[in-house]
Amino acid sequence: MHEFSAACSIVDTALEAANSNNATKITVVNIEVGEFTFLIPEQLSFNFEIASKNTIVEGAELHIKKIKGQLLCGDCGFEGESKVDPDIPPQIAVFAPMKCPKCESSSTTITGGKDFIIASIEAEISESTT
Ligand SMILES: [Zn+2]
Numbered sequence: 001m002h003e004f005s006a007a008c009s010i011v012d013t014a015l016e017a018a019n020s021n022n023a024t025k026i027t028v029v030n031i032e033v034g035e036f037t038f039l040i041p042e043q044l045s046f047n048f049e050i051a052s053k054n055t056i057v058e059g060a061e062l063h064i065k066k067i068k069g070q071l072l073c074g075d076c077g078f079e080g081e082s083k084v085d086p087d088i089p090p091q092i093a094v095f096a097p098m099k100c101p102k103c104e105s106s107s108t109t110i111t112g113g114k115d116f117i118i119a120s121i122e123a124e125i126s127e128s129t130t
Pocket of ligand 1: 073074075076077078100101102103104105
């Protein structure tokens with residue numbers, strides 16, 4: 001379960017951030033998901049709900065921004081956005097080599113869009129320090 005482990009790490013990071021900022025409740029988590037993570041946003045949101053149960057992250061909104069994948073072609077030198085065939089399901093595309101959109105070569109290097117990052121977290125901060 002690719003999405004579940006990703007969701008767990010989002011929740012962990014949110015909890016750590018909450019701890020170090022005296023937050024009492026996480027309200028919004030903004031993440032950026034690279035195309036080549038092949039994380040499915042709907043699955044990610046669903047697993048985020050499960051992973052955050054019974055924590056102060058529970059009920060937080062997960063805002064997912066998709067980041068396009070970037071390729072560098074070893075044959076023609078093309079550098080830029082990939083074109084993932086929309087007909088290939090992500091479960092299969094993750095194992096397929098990324099083809100250069102210019103010359104169709106498979107000797108490409110992924111230069112971006114491999115990661116998902118937590119861009120920002122919004123939280124309610126406790127007013128009292130006692
Ligand atoms: Zn090429």
